[in-house]
Amino acid sequence: MIPRVTATVNLSAVQHNLRQVRKLAPSSRVMAAVKADAYGHGAVPVARALDEAGVDTLAVACMEEAQELREAHLRAPIALLEGVLSPDEAALAAYEGLQVVVHAFWQIELLEAMPSGSNIAVWFKLDSGMHRLGFPLDAVPRLRQALARHPSWRFQGWITHLARADETGSSATIDQIAAFDRALAGVPGARSIANSAGLIAWPSARRDWVRPGLALYGASPLPGKTGAELGFQPALNLESRILAIRTYEAGEPIGYGASYVCPERMPIGVVTVGYADGLHRALPNGSPVIVRGRRAPLAGRVSMDMITVDLRGVADAQVGDPVLIFGEALPAEEVSERAGTIPYELFCGLTNRVRFRYLGGE
Numbered sequence: 514m515i516p517r518v519t520a521t522v523n524l525s526a527v528q529h530n531l532r533q534v535r536k537l538a539p540s541s542r543v544m545a546a547v548k549a550d551a552y553g554h555g556a557v558p559v560a561r562a563l564d565e566a567g568v569d570t571l572a573v574a575c576m577e578e579a580q581e582l583r584e585a586h587l588r589a590p591i592a593l594l595e596g597v598l599s600p601d602e603a604a605l606a607a608y609e610g611l612q613v614v615v616h617a618f619w620q621i622e623l624l625e626a627m628p629s630g631s632n633i634a635v636w637f638k639l640d641s642g643m644h645r646l647g648f649p650l651d652a653v654p655r656l657r658q659a660l661a662r663h664p665s666w667r668f669q670g671w672i673t674h675l676a677r678a679d680e681t682g683s684s685a686t687i688d689q690i691a692a693f694d695r696a697l698a699g700v701p702g703a704r705s706i707a708n709s710a711g712l713i714a715w716p717s718a719r720r721d722w723v724r725p726g727l728a729l730y731g732a733s734p735l736p737g738k739t740g741a742e743l744g745f746q747p748a749l750n751l752e753s754r755i756l757a758i759r760t761y762e763a764g765e766p767i768g769y770g771a772s773y774v775c776p777e778r779m780p781i782g783v784v785t786v787g788y789a790d791g792l793h794r795a796l797p798n799g800s801p802v803i804v805r806g807r808r809a810p811l812a813g814r815v816s817m818d819m820i821t822v823d824l825r826g827v828a829d830a831q832v833g834d835p836v837l838i839f840g841e842a843l844p845a846e847e848v849s850e851r852a853g854t855i856p857y858e859l860f861c862g863l864t865n866r867v868r869f870r871y872l873g874g875e
């Protein structure tokens with residue numbers, strides 16, 4: 514059977530990207546974000562590759578994601594970025610030896626309700642300006658009291674998350690870092706501030722721990738720059754195939770809504786990828802795919818299973834030819850920008866129709 518759409522994930526690229534993170538932040542330990550199925554790349558294979566390459570901790574959003582990794586028997590500890598949501602989850606986190614990121618007092622109560630002496634690893638998340646999750650900065654003394662009351666809790670450190678680290682011209686990141694530092698002046702414990710954009714663009718955010726996600730997959734969080742330009746290797750190539758090639762006359766419309774009209778007699782290739790595979794319907798005419806090493810622009814709307822492309826620049830194209838949708842030779846940053854979104858959403862949007870293959874790793 515020939516797969517319609519294949520995502521080939523290069524695990525050696527993921528490992529290279531971890532080394533690149535370590536080069537940028539040589540004194541920091543690395544908590545790798547592998548939530549959301551490792552940003553659509555496949556949680557277990559990616560986590561295993563990072564584990565083999567010596568990552569310090571793996572971070573997931575929730576208990577289901579942690580359990581999937583637990584079953585893979587990895588060496589690295591696993592952190593729950595949203596923490597525990599119920600007494601059952603608190604007990605399970607302790608049983609599984611998970612680290613929990615605690616962001617609210619009701620979560621402290623869940624941990625306090627556990628049998629005394631429960632051995633649970635805890636991070637405290639502070640809200641330094643993102644205003645999504647985290648304790649207010651003036652909660653630090655109360656949090657220290659909670660730690661003092663529970664000597665069996667293994668305190669991992671203080672986390673905050675940056676809201677605008679991708680905006681290199683904004684002072685918001687400096688303000689967040691300063692607020693975090695002020696709140697923790699003289700307070701013991703490791704610090705963790707930087708996501709990918711933080712660790713790439715803001716050296717002062719590289720503290721005891723960095724928490725990259727996107728950069729590990731080889732994409733850039735900074736607008737106008739590709740991951741490759743920053744020394745990262747795109748880890749995922751999304752490929753499809755040409756299913757049909759037809760020649761149409763000048764003036765003939767292509768696809769739903771006739772959003773493209775042939776300006777001259779021309780070959781149109783039909784490629785078997787669509788929004789049901791995760792390709793964004795918002796991709797406009799002119800957005801490229803790659804056929805035989807050359808760019809072929811989209812001609813017509815992205816539909817559920819197919820796209821149509823202008824093959825005038827690839828006259829030798831044949832039915833069955835592979836077509837790169839995004840990857841090394843066509844950055845996900847470019848494709849997502851054309852679709853009005855970000856590489857995160859492009860990656861996470863890949864659906865279970867896509868066939869995954871894994872290469873490399875140790």
Ligand SMILES: Cc1ncc(COP(=O)(O)O)c(C=O)c1O
Pocket residue numbers: 546594674707708709710724725726727728734
């Ligand atoms: C708390 C936290 N830390 C780190 C990350 C990794 O961010 P990025 O993929 O931008 O590096 C995320 C992702 O959203 C996050 O929520």
